[in-house]
Amino acid sequence: MSDLMNLIGRDLRLAVREGGALGTALGFFLVVVAMLPLGLGPDLNLLSRIAAGILWIALLLAALLSLPRVFESDHEDGSLEVLATGGLPLELVAAGKSLAHWISTGIPLALLAPVLGILLNLDLAAYPALIATMLAGTPAVSFLGAIGAALTLKTRRGGLLLALLVLPLYIPTLIFGISAMSAATMSPGAFGPSFAILAAISLASVVVGPIAAAAALRIQLQ
Amino acid sequence: MQTLTQRLANPTRFMELSGMMLPWLFALAAALIAYGLYLVFFVAPPDYQQGETVKIMYIHVPSAWLAMMGYGIAAVSSFGLLVFRHPLADVSAKAVVPIGAAFTFLALVTGSLWGKPMWGTYWVWDARLTSVLILFFLYLGLMALRSSLEDENLAAKLTAVLALVGVAILPIIKFSVEWWNTLHQPSTGFTSSVYPSMRTPLLVMAIGFSTLFVAMHMLAMRNEVLRRRVKAMRMVEVEQRDSGAHAIAQGG
Numbered sequence: 091m092s093d094l095m096n097l098i099g100r101d102l103r104l105a106v107r108e109g110g111a112l113g114t115a116l117g118f119f120l121v122v123v124a125m126l127p128l129g130l131g132p133d134l135n136l137l138s139r140i141a142a143g144i145l146w147i148a149l150l151l152a153a154l155l156s157l158p159r160v161f162e163s164d165h166e167d168g169s170l171e172v173l174a175t176g177g178l179p180l181e182l183v184a185a186g187k188s189l190a191h192w193i194s195t196g197i198p199l200a201l202l203a204p205v206l207g208i209l210l211n212l213d214l215a216a217y218p219a220l221i222a223t224m225l226a227g228t229p230a231v232s233f234l235g236a237i238g239a240a241l242t243l244k245t246r247r248g249g250l251l252l253a254l255l256v257l258p259l260y261i262p263t264l265i266f267g268i269s270a271m272s273a274a275t276m277s278p279g280a281f282g283p284s285f286a287i288l289a290a291i292s293l294a295s296v297v298v299g300p301i302a303a304a305a306a307l308r309i310q311l312q
Numbered sequence: 313m314q315t316l317t318q319r320l321a322n323p324t325r326f327m328e329l330s331g332m333m334l335p336w337l338f339a340l341a342a343a344l345i346a347y348g349l350y351l352v353f354f355v356a357p358p359d360y361q362q363g364e365t366v367k368i369m370y371i372h373v374p375s376a377w378l379a380m381m382g383y384g385i386a387a388v389s390s391f392g393l394l395v396f397r398h399p400l401a402d403v404s405a406k407a408v409v410p411i412g413a414a415f416t417f418l419a420l421v422t423g424s425l426w427g428k429p430m431w432g433t434y435w436v437w438d439a440r441l442t443s444v445l446i447l448f449f450l451y452l453g454l455m456a457l458r459s460s461l462e463d464e465n466l467a468a469k470l471t472a473v474l475a476l477v478g479v480a481i482l483p484i485i486k487f488s489v490e491w492w493n494t495l496h497q498p499s500t501g502f503t504s505s506v507y508p509s510m511r512t513p514l515l516v517m518a519i520g521f522s523t524l525f526v527a528m529h530m531l532a533m534r535n536e537v538l539r540r541r542v543k544a545m546r547m548v549e550v551e552q553r554d555s556g557a558h559a560i561a562q563g564g
Contacts, residue, residue, distance in 0.1 A: 242460075248460075255457060298480075309469040
């Protein structure tokens with residue numbers, strides 16, 4: 091257990107001290123959200139109607155760009171091999187690294203989203219739902235993303251391929267994140283079921299993600 | 313006593329058996345589809361609401377069913393590769409993906425052609441359509457991942473992992489029309505709510521399409537086995553030429 095905590099602590103320290111990583115993801119999130127109103131026109135009614143969708147899609151893209159970081163640098167300097175031969179099962183290594191990715195990228199992105207909501211004239215009543223759905227949905231983003239990061243560890247043109255592999259896996263999260271958001275503003279009674287399914291998707295990916303990612307890593311580290 | 317899958321682990325035996333079966337399978341598929349088309353166009357009545365457009369269904373339903381079966385075969389083959397290391401499992405997984413993707417595409421296209429006169433639009437974002445579209449993306453992802461890795465052995469295993477992760481989509485597609493009340497009607501299957509004069513042609517077309525699918529899958533597997541043999545022979549040839557050149561260089 092302490093091994094796992096050490097690993098998560100190490101990854102978090104690396105994320106903070108390497109610098110750039112988190113800032114880049116947040117900056118990308120900000121720029122994409124700022125670009126869309128320029129493309130769609132400054133109609134505030136339109137923006138407030140589609141704000142939830144813009145924020146969710148921009149969040150997925152920003153998280154996607156930060157995914158290679160999960161295993162790549164550890165693979166390059168050989169510490170992934172050390173982790174693989176260490177006492178911790180590879181599944182737990184993958185889980186720990188995914189969790190560190192969620193804490194270092196998912197949570198900051200989810201917390202930045204309400205600030206960007208102001209730019210999009212998002213309905214104030216939707217703010218609690220926005221933060222809640224994003225915090226509940228981003229674990230799926232990190233844990234499913236780890237599968238893609240592990241699969242593309244050794245590929246050429248890994249970034250584009252990663253997007254093609256991972257984005258389809260994100261579609262259910264996106265659908266239920268958005269449906270919970272729109273339920274919160276339109277018909278509060280319907281928020282519960284969508285939110286419950288969103289949380290279920292996250293929980294399922296916490297189980298599936300590390301197992302599949304570890305299988306992919308094991309194949310490549312042989 | 314060996315099971316069939318164990319005996320087929322020898323690619324030579326597979327090549328013999330499949331070579332013998334293929335012409336029959338293709339002939340059977342052609343006959344069934346021809347008979348099915350005859351039934352569809354000359355026997356099956358036009359629907360009292362949908363008119364003649366209902367005939368798209370005789371292609372749409374078998375394609376959609378094969379789109380899912382194709383992914384099922386890819387997943388089972390991947391499991392066979394990762395767990396049992398069956399020599400033909402990867403050949404099967406690699407061969408089935410483009411065929412499955414083609415049937416998925418066919419299901420999407422025929423569905424939208426039917427949707428235009430019936431629903432008034434080519435595409436709606438309903439649960440069934442969206443989940444089949446995700447299936448199509450998964451097929452594309454499998455092909456892209458395989459083609460991006462040079463080491464074929466590595467590509468095979470990583471693609472197998474991805475195929476197994478994607479299996480979650482199959483129940484979602486299957487039950488999407490029952491879980492969410494959406495535009496796409498629930499499957500009536502071959503239950504009695506479909507009139508027999510429409511059910512029989514659909515059944516014939518479904519069996520014909522499935523036979524065609526199996527035949528194409530087998531043909532693609534044979535091609536893949538042959539391609540690997542050619543590659544292995546080339547490698548041997550290059551090695552021999554190298555060692556020959558080496559010997560001359562040493563002798564000189």
